[in-house]
Amino acid sequence: MSERVGILTGGGDCPGLNAVIRAVVRKAIDSYDYEVIGFIGGWRGILDMDYDVLDRNKTSGILHRGGTIIKTSRTNPLKEQDGIKKIRESFKKLELSGLIAVGGEDTLGVALILHEGGLPVVGVPKTIDNDLSGTDYTFGYDTAVNTAMEAIDRVHTTAEAHNRVMVVEVMGRHTGWIALAAGLAGGADVILIPEKPFDIDNICQIIKKRHGSGRDFSIVVVAEGAKFKPGHEGEGQMILRKREIDAFGHVYLGGIGNVVADEIEKRTGYESRVVILGHIQRGGSPTAFDRVLATRYGIAAIDMVHNKDFGKMAALRGNNIVPIPLSEAVKGLKFVSEDLYQVAEIFFG
Numbered sequence: 001m002s003e004r005v006g007i008l009t010g011g012g013d014c015p016g017l018n019a020v021i022r023a024v025v026r027k028a029i030d031s032y033d034y035e036v037i038g039f040i041g042g043w044r045g046i047l048d049m050d051y052d053v054l055d056r057n058k059t060s061g062i063l064h065r066g067g068t069i070i071k072t073s074r075t076n077p078l079k080e081q082d083g084i085k086k087i088r089e090s091f092k093k094l095e096l097s098g099l100i101a102v103g104g105e106d107t108l109g110v111a112l113i114l115h116e117g118g119l120p121v122v123g124v125p126k127t128i129d130n131d132l133s134g135t136d137y138t139f140g141y142d143t144a145v146n147t148a149m150e151a152i153d154r155v156h157t158t159a160e161a162h163n164r165v166m167v168v169e170v171m172g173r174h175t176g177w178i179a180l181a182a183g184l185a186g187g188a189d190v191i192l193i194p195e196k197p198f199d200i201d202n203i204c205q206i207i208k209k210r211h212g213s214g215r216d217f218s219i220v221v222v223a224e225g226a227k228f229k230p231g232h233e234g235e236g237q238m239i240l241r242k243r244e245i246d247a248f249g250h251v252y253l254g255g256i257g258n259v260v261a262d263e264i265e266k267r268t269g270y271e272s273r274v275v276i277l278g279h280i281q282r283g284g285s286p287t288a289f290d291r292v293l294a295t296r297y298g299i300a301a302i303d304m305v306h307n308k309d310f311g312k313m314a315a316l317r318g319n320n321i322v323p324i325p326l327s328e329a330v331k332g333l334k335f336v337s338e339d340l341y342q343v344a345e346i347f348f349g
């Protein structure tokens with residue numbers, strides 16, 4: 001019997017997941033004669049022994065597809081009764097030689113705990129926010145930036161036609177990578193990110209100065225996790241869509257765009273409108289960059305399993321894919337630097 005390897009996709013979906021799965025399956029079968037088990041719905045699949053045997057036919061034609069053919073969830077096995085024990089039992093029953101966990105800090109945090117407990121696990125970095133430590137880029141991020149940029153491009157025309165301030169809210173819980181890149185590429189007049197709490201009066205002054213110089217419309221891009229500076233009601237707090245938390249303790253964000261637009265209109269008198277991109281950024285086909293990056297990650301991951309290089313994550317460093325310890329990958333978030341934000345500030349107003 002050939003060796004058997006598992007793969008799961010955890011957390012939020014993003015473009016490029018299917019490219020990873022396809023690459024793992026192709027390299028596993030063609031180079032190593034492995035059987036690949038796809039667990040359905042992230043960690044929930046391995047807890048419940050819900051899986052599918054993946055082969056070339058099942059992974060053919062999925063490179064360009066968004067989402068994930070093996071589904072995903074935010075199930076946290078650490079919060080499930082006997083969660084780690086059940087995972088160990090699944091490993092034993094299926095005689096897994098290794099498990100590839102594709103996900104962000106939460107999914108990989110669980111993978112690290114499993115590795116420390118002696119299970120053969122490797123990781124692939126996936127977070128649309130691009131905030132995972134240890135890697136230059138995560139797949140899905142480039143697609144999200146391009147989606148947001150295209151939306152900003154479209155918003156420009158209606159903003160100019162109506163002399164409006166258009167506020168575009170994009171993803172970015174703790175970091176502003178999407179907001180900064182999409183805002184710069186889309187020619188935004190103000191970009192608000194979680195790393196830099198903002199003074200709404202200063203933002204309004206920038207917009208007033210811009211409109212006073214004959215440019216009678218403005219584009220403001222704001223990350224969902226952006227926060228007000230001290231002195232404003234709700235200072236330093238994220239705007240919540242609802243007050244529940246998920247299995248990993250995260251709150252549900254959404255609505256900062258509405259708050260910012262209301263404040264701008266109230267303080268300047270300029271008509272303001274909001275576009276909240278939300279899950280549009282997660283959907284659709286991945287860009288060429290994300291397809292190639294995800295493919296390289298998948299190949300690297302199955303090679304790591306074959307080489308028994310467990311407890312590692314495939315990471316992009318420069319133009320090379322290298323294995324780094326999972327502990328390094330989840331040690332903290334990767335924030336937008338002050339230098340990069342200063343580049344964006346040159347174009348404010």
